[in-house]
Amino acid sequence: MSHDHSLVPLWQIPGIIKETEHTIIRQAQMDMHASEIQCLQAGKNLPKSSPIRALSPILDENDMLRVGGRLGKCLKMDVSETNHIILPKGHHVTTLIIRYYHANVKHQGRHFTEGAVRSGGFWVIGGKRMIASIVRKCIPCRRLRGKLEWQKMSDLPLDRLKVCPPFSYVGVDAFGPWEIVARRTRGGLA
Numbered sequence: 704m705s706h707d708h709s710l711v712p713l714w715q716i717p718g719i720i721k722e723t724e725h726t727i728i729r730q731a732q733m734d735m736h737a738s739e740i741q742c743l744q745a746g747k748n749l750p751k752s753s754p755i756r757a758l759s760p761i762l763d764e765n766d767m768l769r770v771g772g773r774l775g776k777c778l779k780m781d782v783s784e785t786n787h788i789i790l791p792k793g794h795h796v797t798t799l800i801i802r803y804y805h806a807n808v809k810h811q812g813r814h815f816t817e818g819a820v821r822s823g824g825f826w827v828i829g830g831k832r833m834i835a836s837i838v839r840k841c842i843p844c845r846r847l848r849g850k851l852e853w854q855k856m857s858d859l860p861l862d863r864l865k866v867c868p869p870f871s872y873v874g875v876d877a878f879g880p881w882e883i884v885a886r887r888t889r890g891g892l893a
């Protein structure tokens with residue numbers, strides 16, 4: 704057996720997934736925060752109007768925007784724990800990452816999802832609202848947590864509304880009761 708690297712799938716080459724992740728996140732950050740990235744590269748202060756100014760962002764060795772902070776000298780913690788990667792608000796890549804972590808915590812609520820995104824090393828701009836809206840629209844969550852809906856009854860027929868002596872009209876309920884078999888499922892009785 705010869706070591707022919709052309710037979711190795713792309714995703715099994717060491718580092719390629721990380722590198723792809725960096726490229727995609729960098730692109731998302733460029734889409735929304737290009738001016739801030741330029742400022743940081745030039746060593747200038749961010750403009751007052753910038754929505755990420757309060758995070759005092761920094762550029763890491765891969766040119767990714769990360770939350771700044773005062774834990775940079777902490778040797779016990781990894782940079783992914785102390786300086787989260789900034790994800791732009793409303794960006795499609797951000798949506799996909801939130802959905803991934805939401806599914807990862809088995810569709811628990813927005814607080815769990817938010818915690819999972821954060822421990823994954825990401826800081827979403829306007830994260831609370833964005834995560835809440837993604838969880839609200841999540842199809843499996845809607846199925847599991849949706850309210851029971853009832854059929855709206857139609858208007859009563861005229862002969863049931865007319866004022867007349869008792870037993871002028873009678874009706875016979877010729878249906879059932881039928882014996883059925885029910886079993887408990889996770890969604891309730893079926």
Ligand SMILES: [Zn+2]
Pocket residue numbers: 805810811838841842843844845
């Ligand atoms: Zn869900």
